[in-house]
Amino acid sequence: MAVHVGLSYFPSSSPSLLHRPPLSSAKRRPFAVAAMGDDPIKEWILSEGKATQITKISPVGGGCINQANRYDTDAGSFFVKRNRSIGPSMFEAEALGLSAMYEMQTIRVPKPFKFGSLPSGGSYIIMEFIEFGSSRGNQFELGRKLAEMHKAGKSDKGFGFDVNNTIGSTPQINTWSSDWVQFYAEERLGFQLRLALDRYGDRTIYEKGQRLAKSIGPLFDNVTIEPCLLHGDLWSGNISSDKNGEPVILDPACYYGHNEAEFGMSWCAGFGGSFYDAYFQVMPKQPGFEKRRDLYLLYHYLNHYNLFGSGYRSSAMSIIDDYLQILQT
Numbered sequence: 195m196a197v198h199v200g201l202s203y204f205p206s207s208s209p210s211l212l213h214r215p216p217l218s219s220a221k222r223r224p225f226a227v228a229a230m231g232d233d234p235i236k237e238w239i240l241s242e243g244k245a246t247q248i249t250k251i252s253p254v255g256g257g258c259i260n261q262a263n264r265y266d267t268d269a270g271s272f273f274v275k276r277n278r279s280i281g282p283s284m285f286e287a288e289a290l291g292l293s294a295m296y297e298m299q300t301i302r303v304p305k306p307f308k309f310g311s312l313p314s315g316g317s318y319i320i321m322e323f324i325e326f327g328s329s330r331g332n333q334f335e336l337g338r339k340l341a342e343m344h345k346a347g348k349s350d351k352g353f354g355f356d357v358n359n360t361i362g363s364t365p366q367i368n369t370w371s372s373d374w375v376q377f378y379a380e381e382r383l384g385f386q387l388r389l390a391l392d393r394y395g396d397r398t399i400y401e402k403g404q405r406l407a408k409s410i411g412p413l414f415d416n417v418t419i420e421p422c423l424l425h426g427d428l429w430s431g432n433i434s435s436d437k438n439g440e441p442v443i444l445d446p447a448c449y450y451g452h453n454e455a456e457f458g459m460s461w462c463a464g465f466g467g468s469f470y471d472a473y474f475q476v477m478p479k480q481p482g483f484e485k486r487r488d489l490y491l492l493y494h495y496l497n498h499y500n501l502f503g504s505g506y507r508s509s510a511m512s513i514i515d516d517y518l519q520i521l522q523t
């Protein structure tokens with residue numbers, strides 16, 4: 195029997211924070227919802243994927259959260275990720291993020307084809323397979339193309355995204371907001387600070403961090419902030435290049451936000467001078483960029499603290515202390 199799945203974003207077993215009311219289906223579903231057969235991946239590849247035979251299935255290493263495979267067929271290769279325990283909401287968010295970036299036709303991202311539930315539990319996503327080249331690619335091109343994506347990817351709904359997603363495995367709340375400073379203070383910093391309080395009982399970082407979150411307004415004086423489509427989790431593990439040396443970005447946590455927030459993972463992205471030069475040629479540097487830089491690192495340091503423990507606490511705490519001093523709060 196064909197069963198429709200994925201009619202709500204998050205199954206009832208998911209953390210309630212992830213739940214968002216469904217939007218109108220016409221608006222939010224560029225992908226058909228998968229019907230469940232014995233092997234929905236094979237079924238899709240052999241029907242809409244236009245293959246008549248799958249010649250080889252091989253594992254792809256490198257990811258931590260999901261199991262990845264390459265499917266070779268007579269209609270080309272597909273990249274498939276499976277998660278044995280999480281429902282389709284996570285891959286729906288990945289598909290919507292990839293699709294939003296793909297549509298900009300600026301920087302290369304894999305085209306997402308399908309996501310759905312697995313009959314044995316868990317979920318899958320099928321996307322374009324990209325043959326990676328041997329180099330990390332050209333930093334100048336990466337900066338230029340990323341800036342072009344930021345420039346092209348505008349939103350008339352404000353800051354946020356149509357679905358919540360995850361940053362690492364931490365929920366990332368994307369409820370639309372017209373106010374970036376409030377969005378960043380509450381949905382980014384505030385969310386992580388509450389998590390640190392719940393997870394570690396860390397009242398010091400929570401209270402100081404909340405003081406900072408309420409006082410960041412002056413850091414944005416004289417800046418016009420437009421919502422730009424962000425990859426959201428841009429570190430070296432999610433950056434590659436194709437056979438032609440063109441940059442490719444993968445595994446996003448997309449939302450529309452201030453473009454500078456894209457550099458929040460720069461401490462493990464290896465961006466060099468030519469990357470920033472090219473980026474700012476397309477998206478000029480805004481007044482006060484340097485003084486906001488650490489603020490955007492803070493969200494990811496807090497997330498690393500929440501995900502991986504106390505090794506990241508001091509980095510987050512010293513950013514908070516420095517800003518409290520600068521802002522005299």
Ligand SMILES: Nc1ncnc2c1ncn2[C@@H]1O[C@H](COP(=O)(O)OP(=O)(O)OP(=O)(O)O)[C@@H](O)[C@H]1O
Nearest residue numbers: 254255256257258259260262273304322323324445
């Ligand atoms: N579209 C693609 N085509 C070919 N290979 C890919 C593609 N997307 C990802 N890969 C490769 O597969 C590996 C795993 O993918 P990915 O990082 O998306 O997995 P994940 O388990 O979801 O992520 P993570 O655990 O890193 O958050 C990547 O390191 C990359 O080398």
